[in-house]
Amino acid sequence: MRHLLDTKHLGRVEALRILDVAEDMADTQRREIKKLPTLRGKTVVNLFFEDSTRTRISFEAAAKRLSADVINFSAKGSSVSKGESLQDTAQTLQAMGADAVVIRHGASGAPRTLATSGWISAGVVNAGDGTHEHPTQALLDAFTIRKRFFGAESRGRDLAGLRVAIVGDILHSRVARSGVWLLHTLGAEVALVGPPTLMPQDASAWPATIGYDLDAAIAEGPDALMMLRIQLERMNAAYFPNEREYTRSWGLDARRLAALPADSIVMHPGPMNRGLEISADAADSARSTVREQVTNGVSVRMAVLYLLLAGGHEWTEDADE
Numbered sequence: 270m271r272h273l274l275d276t277k278h279l280g281r282v283e284a285l286r287i288l289d290v291a292e293d294m295a296d297t298q299r300r301e302i303k304k305l306p307t308l309r310g311k312t313v314v315n316l317f318f319e320d321s322t323r324t325r326i327s328f329e330a331a332a333k334r335l336s337a338d339v340i341n342f343s344a345k346g347s348s349v350s351k352g353e354s355l356q357d358t359a360q361t362l363q364a365m366g367a368d369a370v371v372i373r374h375g376a377s378g379a380p381r382t383l384a385t386s387g388w389i390s391a392g393v394v395n396a397g398d399g400t401h402e403h404p405t406q407a408l409l410d411a412f413t414i415r416k417r418f419f420g421a422e423s424r425g426r427d428l429a430g431l432r433v434a435i436v437g438d439i440l441h442s443r444v445a446r447s448g449v450w451l452l453h454t455l456g457a458e459v460a461l462v463g464p465p466t467l468m469p470q471d472a473s474a475w476p477a478t479i480g481y482d483l484d485a486a487i488a489e490g491p492d493a494l495m496m497l498r499i500q501l502e503r504m505n506a507a508y509f510p511n512e513r514e515y516t517r518s519w520g521l522d523a524r525r526l527a528a529l530p531a532d533s534i535v536m537h538p539g540p541m542n543r544g545l546e547i548s549a550d551a552a553d554s555a556r557s558t559v560r561e562q563v564t565n566g567v568s569v570r571m572a573v574l575y576l577l578l579a580g581g582h583e584w585t586e587d588a589d590e
């Protein structure tokens with residue numbers, strides 16, 4: 270694997286390989302000494318043009334547990350705020366000898382530009398680009414679902430037979446976009462549920478059903494309900510009347526939680542708006558995988574960095590390229 274830019278072009282075999290390596294990484298993370306020597310001498314740069322806490326520290330923990338050197342570069346307070354271009358920044362990182370660049374950027378497509386521009390030779394990992402994709406989030410979500418449903422039998426398995434409903438602000442969500450492609454590739458059935466104003470026009474072309482009624486979606490008995498954050502910072506218009514109305518129609522509250530099948534799980538990528546899209550009862554219930562998602566995120570990112578930098582294993586994106 271040279272880069273991880275999206276899940277749309279990630280094939281089933283490749284995706285399962287990442288999830289299975291992440292299982293091995295997770296095993297090492299249960300030991301008292303979590304650090305492996307695997308990436309000693311390699312340099313991973315976290316290049317974050319958008320605010321992020323959990324994703325950045327998750328990549329940082331992943332790289333450090335593999336003994337890589339980590340450089341955190343956040344655009345605030347850097348020459349980027351003085352107008353330096355992505356190209357100049359990239360060339361600086363190249364000159365410093367970066368082996369992998371983990372990039373989060375407000376512009377959809379920035380990671381692909383970086384990977385294909387020829388400015389750097391490092392492997393590029395997309396850590397969230399605009400409203401486009403967030404592939405490691407989708408991988409950690411798939412890992413979490415697989416682990417909850419198949420436990421010790423997870424290795425090698427896909428998600429065939431499982432039904433996942435992704436709920437809320439689909440329009441602004443790169444988590445939803447990456448999730449739809451990966452879950453579909455792994456054989457799960459995906460339902461998108463949210464207000465019509467927050468459903469992207471092109472969603473009809475995605476491998477998922479579209480619905481506007483959360484109670485109806487819950488009545489269908491999904492195995493996993495993935496609640497999305499309302500991305501107020503990306504909203505420049507009124508997409509719903511007010512927060513109370515949103516919660517009434519689209520929020521996961523105690524009543525809806527109780528209506529879910531007994532063995533179903535509730536997911537959220539974080540950060541949560543408690544009381545808006547998800548109530549405290551739901552977020553803290555035994556069904557909630559929110560904290561597992563964070564833990565699994567480190568294992569999945571270790572797997573991605575390992576396959577990128579030490580895997581000795583080439584693969585190609587399998588769809589239209």
Ligand code: NCD
Binds near residue numbers: 397406443497
């Ligand atoms: C997600 C993101 O940044 O896209 N969060 C994350 O990676 N921790 C989802 C979100 O911000 O709602």
